[in-house]
Amino acid sequence: MAPAASAFTRSRPVRSRHLLAVCIGGLLGAPAVLADEGMWTLDNLPKAALQSQYGFKPDQAWIDHAMQASVRLAGGCSGSFVSPDGLVLTNAHCVVGCVQGLSSAERDLQNDGFVARAREEELQCPAEELNVLREITDVSGRLASAAAGKQGQAYVDARNAEKSRIESECVGDDEAKTRCDVVELYNGGQQHLYRYHRYSDVRLVFSPEYSVGFFGGDPDNFNFPRYNLDAALLRAYEDGKPAQVDHHFTIKPEGAEAGELVMVTGHPGRTQRQLTVAQLETVRDVSLINTLLWLAERRAMLGQYGRSSEEAARQAQSDLTFTDNSYKVVRGQLQALLDPQVFAGKRAEEARLREGVDAAPWNEVEAAQVTARQLAVPYMLLEQGRGFDSRLFGIARTLVRGADERAKPNESRLPEYQEAGQGRLQQTLLSKAPVYPEYEIAKLTWSLTKFRELLGTDDPLVKAVLGTQSPAQVATALVEGSNLADVAERERLWNGGAAAIEASDDPFIRLARIVDAPARAVRKRQESEVSSIESRAATQIAKVRFDKLGTTVYPDATFTLRLSYGDVAGWDENGKPIEPFTTMGGVFARNTGAEPYALPKRWLDAQGRIAQDTPFNFVSTNDIIGGNSGSPVINRDAEVVGLAFDGNIHSLGGNFWYDPRLNRTVSVHSAAIIESLxxxxxxxALVEELLQK
Amino acid sequence: MAPAASAFTRSRPVRSRHLLAVCIGGLLGAPAVLADEGMWTLDNLPKAALQSQYGFKPDQAWIDHAMQASVRLAGGCSGSFVSPDGLVLTNAHCVVGCVQGLSSAERDLQNDGFVARAREEELQCPAEELNVLREITDVSGRLASAAAGKQGQAYVDARNAEKSRIESECVGDDEAKTRCDVVELYNGGQQHLYRYHRYSDVRLVFSPEYSVGFFGGDPDNFNFPRYNLDAALLRAYEDGKPAQVDHHFTIKPEGAEAGELVMVTGHPGRTQRQLTVAQLETVRDVSLINTLLWLAERRAMLGQYGRSSEEAARQAQSDLTFTDNSYKVVRGQLQALLDPQVFAGKRAEEARLREGVDAAPWNEVEAAQVTARQLAVPYMLLEQGRGFDSRLFGIARTLVRGADERAKPNESRLPEYQEAGQGRLQQTLLSKAPVYPEYEIAKLTWSLTKFRELLGTDDPLVKAVLGTQSPAQVATALVEGSNLADVAERERLWNGGAAAIEASDDPFIRLARIVDAPARAVRKRQESEVSSIESRAATQIAKVRFDKLGTTVYPDATFTLRLSYGDVAGWDENGKPIEPFTTMGGVFARNTGAEPYALPKRWLDAQGRIAQDTPFNFVSTNDIIGGNSGSPVINRDAEVVGLAFDGNIHSLGGNFWYDPRLNRTVSVHSAAIIESLxxxxxxxALVEELLQK
Incomplete structure (x- = not known):
């Protein structure tokens, strides 16, 4: 279907990307960043570029306001305050966990959507946490001193202990409302302390039907033209009342226009643009392939499980969406690294960086790749727990490790079990979201099969886990024999600590205990023989980069607040121009009535009331990545003109480099949000709250 | 579990591979073949190497005997005559199609096994064809003359027409008993006419329970130590009576010994050792990745389908086995091509070959890769039909294309529809093997989803196939609305030709017609813009190779008869020696009672009667690949000492190169075959027939 042209695309000329397209051969891998490239920390915005390219010069008040009106969803998304009463705008796909946790076979919020007509109707999410950045402090010096002269595991331990001290000092006794993270920036080149205000009482205000929030489903995901109302509203509560916030963005109902400067403030999760060539080869040949194959099987398994009944489909829906999405991301990343041009660019860039400087950091990184390659699969299966794909295993792992770790002094613990994170750890552990036994068995059976396949039948841990049984038998016995679906039992085991865990004969607790020592061993080797070496080398390489390039560079994404700038513009797809806007009328034209192109009844009924030429989705040149979902797209007046929810297919290579010709952010237009509501x-009432000045 | 050491491993020293291991760095990619490397055509055996390495000098009578006692299973396996009454030894996994075709929900030959106690009990396979090579003729000259001066599609057409004429002349009016194939050797460098005696009445004599024929299942597949009775017996019939054959191998019940010379005569399906570097890059970056991801999803989908019930598991079993197996093969191939050393070796080899000669052929191949990369996915989905994964679509495709093609002069048809192949085409089309509607719907739903995902929702063919429905709706309508499960209906449509197809409103026929033009278009582009260019260049490159290396090289595998030589020997796995033999006692030690390590009752009952130290499986250095399954492993006296059924995990890189340190063939020991029977x-009676002199 041709993109539905809107008034916007005709009334204003789209800034041409052709000049950039012509230059790209020479630019790829050049040291300076490309036009519109960059996920900039808010303490180092590219003011010169903003001024010269867009004539925009944000002052400190603008920056502080943007920072404190931006929200992080701790589970892996972004959002923004859009009213003084703590209303948060984010994506529908970012609240799937909450919506599914509040749903059951009887109450299907996921497929039916949800609108709170009054504040009393707002529903508390089982496990949700919002963070608002308040302060950034450079703590690189403290960490360098703490680890000075140390190597390997001692280096890791010293840095972890110092990080833990810094975070604890920062949180103080305000754990409920404060979160502090020491963040690695510039691939280990700097460490900054990010202090957040933390909201743990988060309620669902609005979420559309899945079929319109994710209209077009997996086939349209990462594609454009697009027609999604991927928008949801949450509200932060404090002390049982809507949180009163000092900073929020206002919504501009006219929304974004073609060619205008737009900025995205959000939390890109991870990029790997500063990896060395040796690291990229490991990523390409080992990490991505193994992850991709795991995701490919998982999506097919979940899909087939879901086709067995409507209820099964509902149970698997959020895992399937997540898996489909991850699959496409990783597929796109692999495609980028298989492009000989991208690799050639990386090699050239590295060669320039290494010119005239000590080669040791690069050589050390390269030497560590042998171990990195060996550990990749065991790490994935054991430490990431992919060999035991089930919620109950995750719960058991938290209980078993929690008991061990909490018995240690705070700074000796694994980072995720330190005091600063206890609140959110417990929140997840004690979430009331239902556990579906059949579904747990299906995932576990499949993943135990992978576990055996990848480690081999003769592996001692495989033998210990499976004994003389098949994966299906083991999975069934585990799920049917466990009491961990019961939140009270989890609470008992958590509060009971090591003694309670020791005394438990819950089969999942037993499994988590069997797996724990080998998983820790792999993690320890990974940290002491790979990541500590990579991190030390990265610090040295970062110094070289600073010396040669100064602050013209931005750090790789780390799920911390960033600003990306760009303009509303389409692109050229194999000679065919892609217009930057779609309209709400377009979604009705694309509706077939069959999943995933089946609009919900509420939309079909409303068709006559909707202004068909309302812009629905649009693309812009902003440089974003996973984690940015739910980010506000704001104009120079800090008004919300859109809501980022995706990138186009070319954006996936953005993990490794930014391609200004093709890389595009996909957003819901603010006009569509208002019009839909x-x-x-x-x-x-919500519209009124959103539009109040 | 440690490999069960047998008397054999102790009584004779294993020939050390360490010398080779030391040399490999230098040998990789060297022009001469490596020790024991090679899948040699029977008209060009490496007599000098056999003589110098093993003191063996086969005469023409030995070669003729080996040739005519070796059997090809047209579906993709190998075998051998082992009695004058047409008894054929092959692998259990090679007769899965026959066994499944003879099975139903009521009669489960696959899981229960089958032994014909008398010849009257032997069961005719629904669709099986055996070929025995009688004659090899060089027809390179005829093809060169026919295509002289032609390019692109004209070149393809001229060669296809001439091939068709040659094959038709060779078959004459003896289509029922003669098969003639013009075979491309040396990657298009030579064309030989292979004339086979054809047996189309093939009956099942013996097949073990799936659980012992494939003991260890997917986890043990391509691994060693191994404990499989992957052996089956068929019998060729002619005129309703057991075929009387002039050549057969006798079985040596003492079987193979460590260090002894063993030869495998069989039909390796395909290797890609002579591809150019540019072609290998396409294979790595496009073909393997896309195939692997397709297989990964398919195996998970089939696995989950099979877990829904025992009957579902039975329906999916042979597809799942095939898919799991292919997955591992492709995974291993990709791993090999991701090994920088392998690629470096290939580059070095190509550089030597190109030294001092015209670069044009390599450059032309490289230029064609742009199109090759573009066409890979559409070709897979449309022409290979993976977008419509179901038996009914395959049937519909054959009917629709068959009607179109049979209306053309023989030499203008697509090769697979020419007169020479009509017999086997009809045999497959009219096979009485049952069609399972639910299973067809499941596979079709999944594959239509992939079809849409990979081509995109806006692709015109996707729109034409799906219309306003979901993949599940389309799949259900197709399967439930079709009569093609009825063999009589297929026969009617086949015999009715174009008129019957035109008149049919069977939804699968309609689908096959919608898909046909785009599928043919992709195939035509692939042939005229890629493979014809590659084939012409390969002819030129092959000439360079002959000029530089003479007949010291062997052609890539093409599912034609080859001999590979080697010796019975283990290998060194990361410093741990792997012994070459396992024993029958070992399978009882490995039995857990849970799939895929659950011996059938008949075996458990027989444990006391079995000599526990009987060798079960063994490894040897023979250079084989998929298609060799079921090949006899013979000694210098042309006695069967084993039955090849697999390679170790390192053999999978054998698609691209032979690694003498690690690449091993895995076989059932002949002692175990006799002992089991x-x-x-x-x-x-079978044992007596097998052991008669």
């Missing part, structure tokens, strides 16, 4: 959902 | 199955 008003004309489809009749959510007048 | 006698002590487990009480098949005394």
């Amino acid at each position: 008003k004309s489809v959902y009749g959510a007048d | 006698k002590s487990v199955y009480g098949a005394d």
